[in-house]
Amino acid sequence: MQALTNRGKSVERKPMTLLERLYLPAIFKGMAITFSHIFKKVPTIRYPEQKRPFAKVSRGLQVLNRDEEGRERCTACGLCAVACPAEAITMEAAERQRGEEHLYREEKYAAKYEINMLRCIFCGLCEEACPKDAIYLSETFAPSNLQRKGFIYGKEDLLIPNPLTHPEEYNKAKGEKAPTTK
């Protein structure tokens, strides 16, 4: 058969020399390589205690944002759901009633908001589509789960804590700003 390229190497099948047949020199050579790695810089980190900084462009778990008064920003306009290439987002809209003005920013809000994390590909198109700055991709991973039903994230999972009533949780949920990576 004609070779497709001229870069192929033919394998030599010569009988081994005595030194090669002894086997031990090759073993010591290999162990020396392994041993030398003890003194080299460790490329891994001790994960739960140590964490790597996220890249500035990283896209993680979604959060539903609140405004500075702690009201939900989402108006259930459906642009994230129509932008979602994986069709992971669904929602139900409701009208804000009298007395709910402190809860919801606009006259319409998302009574139910669900992201199917099994479908989500973390592309960030929902964040780009949102006209109300309501959905952001945070710097966290979706935690693992033993069952599939744990991956259907509702509003209680996605909504950021209220900055006025729960400032500590809010700051924790906001996360640290990603340090610049080289």
Place this chain on the structure above:
Amino acid sequence: MADEQKQLLKVTIDNITVEVEPGTSILMAARKIGGDVTPPAMCYYSKLKGSGGKCRTCLVEVAAGSTTDPRPMPKLVASCRTNVMDGMVVKNLTSEKVIDARKGVVEFLLLNHPLDCPICDQAGECHLQDLSYDHGSAGTRYEFQRRLFEREDIGPYIQLHMTRCILCYRCTYVADQLTDTRVHGILDRGEHAEISTYISKAIDNDFSGNMIDVCPVGALTDRTFRFKNRVWFLKPMNAHRDCDKCCGRVTLWNRGDEVFRVTANKDEWGEVEDAPDGKPGWICNTCRFDKKNTGDWIIDGVRKVNRHSVISAGKYTNVKRPPEVFEKLMDRTPKLLLDIHDVSEINKPEVDLSKINGPATGDVFNEGTHEIPLLNTEYSSEKRR
């Protein structure tokens, strides 16, 4: 036959020549050609007599008046109100002046129009959205307070958002020409002009619902559909029923088997389409608001949506599903690890949105209680905000 052909007038629009009957407006001649040549129209409605000439979006340049008098018209003309002449040469997209003028018109229309598209039920089928997307500029130079109005319920079925109105007068023509008595109209003049009913008198004409269909923006919206869903998540279906008042041919907007909204059939210009038997396509309020069961209708099939429209998003046509081999091989259905409807709280079977007359409230979803608010008690001035 020869005489008839003599009568036809030749008009050239954007270098495309078309023959039309005398008395045709430039806009209708351009619609005969179709496509991008057609000037957009916000106030003109071919099925309503006397409409047009108000919004100035359909401005075109007439480069040559006619064969006998080939001088160009000095100013841009409104194509919906200008009739064609033989040998007329019209420039629409090929004219820089038109594009510039239309940009200005869009800016004027958007001066007082709120940017609440995320909340507005018209979003996705709004002519002003399309117009500003195609012809407008991204920014605004307006620095003052926009006009503010209270939301108003015109009768139990129609809601008026005067802030969104662009004063195209289409709805008043509907009331004039389709219904027996007009009880609403334009009050005041100029900057203060607004649509209202006298003493907020409820409109209970049988054809008043067509105002919703003719409204190019979200000023008049269906109260029974308010906030139920975005139009692009619904599936438009052609349907008909025997109605003694109207043609009975409608578009159902379904989620699953639930009828969320009923509208008249609309053609490619966003105008109500005549029924195949030649009857006008206007539909009555019974068809529009009271027949929200699939059983009330005979479904003719899925309505074709222009693929450039957001409504076509996620609606896959000509899908070829690969054959399921699991059942043949294993003699049983596959065991699903997760049925999404067991977990998801969206589209629950016990929450029947199509049966609620007004917008859903938080209680509808969160307590699982499914109370149908009575129309008359809900429709009161106290509830308005």
